Amino acid sequence: MSRLYSPSEWVAPLVPLLSLLVLPLGPLLFPKPYLFLLFAYFTVFLYTQVNHVCKFYMTSCKIRSTIARWNKRLAQQSLQPSLQQHHKTSRQGSPNLTRERNNNSGNNVMTTTTSTFDDDHIQALDEMEQLQYSDGPSYVHAFIIPNYCExxxxxxxxxxxxxxxxxxxxxxxxxxAMEQSEPDWELKGQRLASVFTDRFAHFIITGHPANIPGESRGKGSNVAYGARHGCAELLRRGVDRRRVILTVTDSDSAIPELYIHEVENALNRADDPHYLLLAPPIFFSRNCYDVPAAVRVTDITWSAMVMSNLSNSRGLSFPCSTYSLSMMLAERVDYWDTDADAVGEDMHMWLKCFFKTNGKVRTAPIYVPINLTNVETEGYLSNVNARYVQAKRHYNGVADVAYTLKNAFTLHHRGAPKGSLLDDASNGLALAASSSVSWLDKITVCFLILEAHMIPATSGWLMFAAVPLMQFLLFPPVSALALVEPAQNPILTSDFYAQLWNMVKIVTVLLPFPLFGTLAVYEQLHRSIDRDFLQKSKADSRQWKHLLDYATLPVAAWLFMTLPSTLACVKRLSQVEQQYIVSEKLFKDDIVILNNGRNDPLGEEKVVMVTAN
Structure with a gap:
């Protein structure tokens, strides 16, 4: 049965098509309702953007606070050897201190000062011992690395x-998580395993077969196969499924130790860690100065949107690129979907977990930036094209609009797969949820999904063209071009609509200001992360000259957001499965971090082409 028989499938393609049709027809055929439509759209858009700026600022503060605590912790640990020695000496009794204490009639002030000094250091040592004790992870962390010809x-x-x-x-x-369609994938996996012998608790290699019936080629099917078979292998080796946390990451993701530390803290604080999906912000600082400004700015705004999304008070926020969840939760929802509608694997997996658990799953934001690489190729135009290819793939995730609308209004009552530990009700998890998703949560998730996919497909057309085109059609510069009689122009015949038209123009003037606020917050955050977390010098971080990058925003917004999102929506009308095409990146393989933290130079620098997941 054609998917177009479902009304929810028509939402995505019709919204951008109607927005394009209404641009010329609205002022001509129904100017009064059109004015109300523009005012409502721009007002709601302005409100959401102001809200995003506030949430982005909150996220940025939490990221900086998390990094500051981590740096303080590392600084304390660096003092640990000297504190331990001082602690040992103070326990045994310092000769000088004993002499001072025996001479009570001499220098009581010195005695008090020295004792306070000892107490402070002993307290600091005790705190360090507690920190060290808390370092022991409670979970086994399994990192799923999907890759093809990397x-x-x-x-x-x-x-x-x-x-x-x-x-x-x-x-x-x-x-x-490798692909069997890659030549010599087994030998490649074995070479990697040999390099990291005894560096991990387990090193598992899976090969996803090509052309499995019902599957669509892409990251989602790759992750699904790797997760299923990797988890099965862990269970065969005797690992407790209740202690396994799966982290899906890209092949170019630089995951810091702080991320795992914060994941552990979030899981330990949770009432039920098996209903959490943990999501960090993404950050682009590995090769950002080697790509065109338009590509760099696009990823800056993308990163800011992801960070803003994390500060959701109800825990209804979506992961991007890297995220973690328990094996128990993955089993509960029967792992990742593998069809063509699951191409946006990160957001789709969150939605699947949310609906399959009757709304119990929530996102726990992990305020640790995951540093990624921008799409990079040889040549300026080639690089721009590669980013456009990536944008088209990202916006194919518009399939989640129909998935969300269908599931939001369908009662789900799903248990765990037969034979899994979750199938036993005595383990404390309510598999058959006693209550359905609340209507507030359903509406919120639907709104967030529609905002994520419909705003990009409409805002570019309406923001750039609606007011100028209406001005031209209703008030043409030459009377010969007039298509609307003055007597039929509501702006000329009604004070109310004249005021409404003025309000629409005022709101459109205000629309860029939230974006300016977002970029101001980002500039401070980028410098802070580079300096305090990535330990970059001031010369290697963003400079004032990089503010000129934002001059490319109008072109970047249209080329990498409006156009690909609109095409992705319209292509939903086609029954042809969209091909999953990865975009290219350059990787300078000059240093690989191995051997217990020592930098292992591999000789001369070589540049190789890689694909972006």
Whole structure:
């Protein structure tokens, strides 16, 4: 049965098409309702953008606070050896201190000062011992790395960063989700496994077969196969499924140890960690100065939108690129979907978890930036085209609009797969949820999905063309071009509509200001992350000259947002499955982080082409 028989499938294609049709027809055929439509659209859009600025600012403050606490913690740990020695000496009794205490009639002030000094250091040591004790992870962290024809240098770099984490050897699992269609994929996986021998608790290689019936080629099907078979292998090796946390990451994601530390904290604080999906912000600072300004600005705004999305008071926010969830939750929802409508695998998995658990799943934001690479190729125009290809793939996730609308108004009562631990009601998880998703949560999720996909497909056309085109049609510069008689022009015949028209123009003038606020917050945050977290020098971070990048925003917004999102929506009318095309990146494989934190130079720098998941 054609998917177009479902009314929810018509929402995505009709919205941008109607927005394009209403631009010329609205002023001519129904100017009064059109004025109300424009005023309502622009007002709601302005409100959402102001709201996003506030939430983005909240997220930025929490990111900086998390990094500051981590740096303070590391600084305290660096003092630990000297504190331990001082602690040992103070326990045994310092000769000088004993002499001062015996001479009570001499220098009581010195005695008091020295004792206070000892107490402070002993207290600091005790705090450090508590911090060290809390360092022991409660969970086994399995990292699923989907990849297809990725250079080994890139994969070594990504895995090597995690190998340097303190608990990698005892609590980390690498699941290489490879594709059997890649030549010599098994040998490649074995070479990677040999490089990291004894660096992780487990190193598992899976090969996703090509052309499985019902599956669509892409990251979602790759992750689904890797997760299922990787988890099965862990269970075969005796790992407790209740202790496994799956982290899906891209092949170019630099995951810091702080992320795992914050994930552990969030899970330990949760009433039920098996109903959490943990999502960090994304950040682009690895090769951002090697790409065109339009590409750089696009990823800046993309990063800001993801960060804003995380500060949702109800925990209804979507992950992007990198995220974590328990094996128990993955089993509960029967892992990842693999059809063509699940191409936006991160957002789609969140929606699936939300609906399959009757709205119990919530997002726990992890305020630790995951540093990614921008799409990069040889040549300016080639680089711009590669980013456009990536944008088209991203906006194919518009399939989630129909998925959300269908599931929001369908009662779900789904248990766990037969034979899994979740199938046993005695484990404390209410598998058959006693209550359905609240209407408020349903409406909120629908609004967030529509905002994520419909705003990009409409705002570019309406914001740039609605007011100028209406001005031209109702008040042409030459009377010969007049298509509307003055007597039929409500702006000329009614004071009310004249005022409404003025209000529409005022609101459109205000629309860019939230964006300016977002960029101001981002500039401060980018410098802070580079300096305080990535340890970059001031010369290697953003400079004032980079503010000129924002001059490309109008072109970037239309080329990488409005156009690809509109095309993705309209293509939903076609029954042809959209091809999953990855975009290219350049990776400079000059240093791979291996050998317990030591930098291992690999000789001369070489540039290799990689694909962006």
């Amino acid at each position: 250079p080994e240098g890139l994969l070594k770099d990504t895995i090597g960063r995690m190998a340097n984490h303190r608990n990698a050897k005892t609590h980390y699992v690498i699941i290489m």
